[in-house]
Structures are given as C-alpha cells and as structure tokens.
Amino acid sequence: MSSSDNITSALDSRFSSARLVERRDFLSGGAAILGAAMVGVSVSSAHAQTTAPTLALTNAQEREFMSQAIKLMRQAGVIDKTGGPFGAVIVRDGKVLAASGNSVLRDNDPSAHAEVNAIRMACKNVGAPNLKGATMFTSCECCPMCYATAYWARVDRIVYAAAWTDYADLFDDSNISDDMKLPYAERSVKISQMMQEDAQKVWQEYRALPTKTRY
Numbered sequence: 001m002s003s004s005d006n007i008t009s010a011l012d013s014r015f016s017s018a019r020l021v022e023r024r025d026f027l028s029g030g031a032a033i034l035g036a037a038m039v040g041v042s043v044s045s046a047h048a049q050t051t052a053p054t055l056a057l058t059n060a061q062e063r064e065f066m067s068q069a070i071k072l073m074r075q076a077g078v079i080d081k082t083g084g085p086f087g088a089v090i091v092r093d094g095k096v097l098a099a100s101g102n103s104v105l106r107d108n109d110p111s112a113h114a115e116v117n118a119i120r121m122a123c124k125n126v127g128a129p130n131l132k133g134a135t136m137f138t139s140c141e142c143c144p145m146c147y148a149t150a151y152w153a154r155v156d157r158i159v160y161a162a163a164w165t166d167y168a169d170l171f172d173d174s175n176i177s178d179d180m181k182l183p184y185a186e187r188s189v190k191i192s193q194m195m196q197e198d199a200q201k202v203w204q205e206y207r208a209l210p211t212k213t214r215y
Contacts, residue, residue: 055093057135065089065137066161068099072114073139076101084171085139086114090122090155092134098122114138115146119153129215131155140166143173144180152215 057065069087077085083102090097100117104110115138123129135157136150141164150158164174184191206212 057091057094061094062137062159065091065096065135066139066159069114069137069139070161072099072101076103076114080106082106083112083114088114088118088136088138090118090131090134090136092131097125097131097134111145113143113146115142116149119149119155123153129153135159140164141173143171144176 066089069089072087072089073085074087076082076087080101083104083106086102087100089099098118098121100114100121102114103112103117106112115136118136119131122131122134129152131153134153134155136155136159138146138158138160140162141160142150142158147158168174179188
C-alpha cells in the first residue's frame with residue numbers, strides 16, 4: 001500500500017464515524033493523522049519555531065499534500081456538509097502543521113474557510129502568528145480573505161487546484177475581488193469614516209509603547 005493510500009485510509013477511519021465532526025477533532029485530528037502518515041512524526045512547537053532553512057518539497061510530496069487538501073474539500077462539502085467544498089493543508093519542512101476543511105455552515109461563521117481554519121490551527125500549534133517558510137496547499141484558489149490571512153501569517157507560498165472560474169456559478173470570490181477595486185462609494189458594502197482623531201490618539205499611545213510588537 002502506498003503512503004497516499006495509508007493517509008487516505010487513516011482519514012477515512014477518523015472521519016467516517018460521524019457526519020458532523022467537532023472543530024477540535026476535525027482540525028487537530030486531521031493534522032495529526034496527515035503528519036503522522038506522511039512524515040512519521042507529530043506536529044511540535046519546537047519544530048515550528050526553528051530558524052533552519054526551509055526544505056524544498058518534491059513533486060510527489062506536493063501531489064500528496066494537494067490530494068489531502070482535495071480529500072478534505074470533499075469531506076467538508078459533500079460528505080459532512082460542514083461548509084462549502086474547500087480544504088487546506090499547511091506544510092513546513094515536509095511536516096504538516098495543520099489541515100482543515102471549510103466549516104462555515106457548521107460554525108455559523110462566514111470566516112471559517114478552510115484556509116483560515118488551517119492557518120489559525122497552524123499558528124496555535126507553532127505558538128506564534130507567523131508561518132514563515134510554510135506552503136499552503138488549498139483545493140481552490142484563495143478568496144481575498146484567505147489570501148489576506150495567509151499574507152498576515154507570512155505564508156511563503158500558496159498552491160491551489162481549482163480556479164475561481166471553476167465554481168464562479170456557486171461562490172462569488174471573483175466578485176469580492178472586483179468589488180474591492182472600486183472606490184468606497186461604489187462598493188457593495190457601504191463604507192464611511194468618523195472619529196478619526198479619537199482613533200489617532202490611541203495610535204499615538206501604541207506607537208509610544210516600548211514593548212509594542214509588530215507582526
């Protein structure tokens with residue numbers, strides 16, 4: 001049996017017992033299984049905080065990680081119906097930091113996209129809001145929110161399978177991108193400004209802090 005088959009079997013065993021999987025089981029359980037099956041070790045904060053150069057992945061490894069993102073995509077959207085059909089796996093130095101499917105419907109949380117879920121879990125696992133050196137394999141092209149989250153997390157690279165055009169009839173990722181290019185007055189969500197001076201005072205306080213942390 002190939003390593004890919006072992007991973008698939010492990011995930012099937014983990015997720016087939018219930019249609020709705022708790023967030024903790026779905027995220028940490030999936031990541032642990034993927035990590036153990038692919039590299040034979042569990043995720044650890046010590047590894048995540050290393051400053052060693054990032055190891056390049058082989059094409060075969062990348063295909064395995066993407067296959068698991070697509071499996072999570074199907075698990076979330078078709079089988080468990082926790083949200084749309086989206087899945088993401090975050091990898092650094094050949095080790096899985098986190099893996100997740102979309103859980104928007106289960107959690108009643110419009111931000112619970114697969115990529116955001118995975119980034120949150122990965123940052124929690126490494127004990128820092130920084131995933132420098134990581135690659136995120138995602139079943140579908142990132143929406144603006146997911147790309148921005150990856151940007152803030154300092155993810156080095158994103159690899160995706162399906163493009164926006166593959167599901168434009170179902171989800172409006174491209175519409176959001178187009179909307180954000182418009183002037184505020186023309187956007188779908190109306191934007192206005194008030195009390196700027198009050199907010200500026202807080203920025204002055206923050207800027208003066210000797211212990212402020214930039215991220």
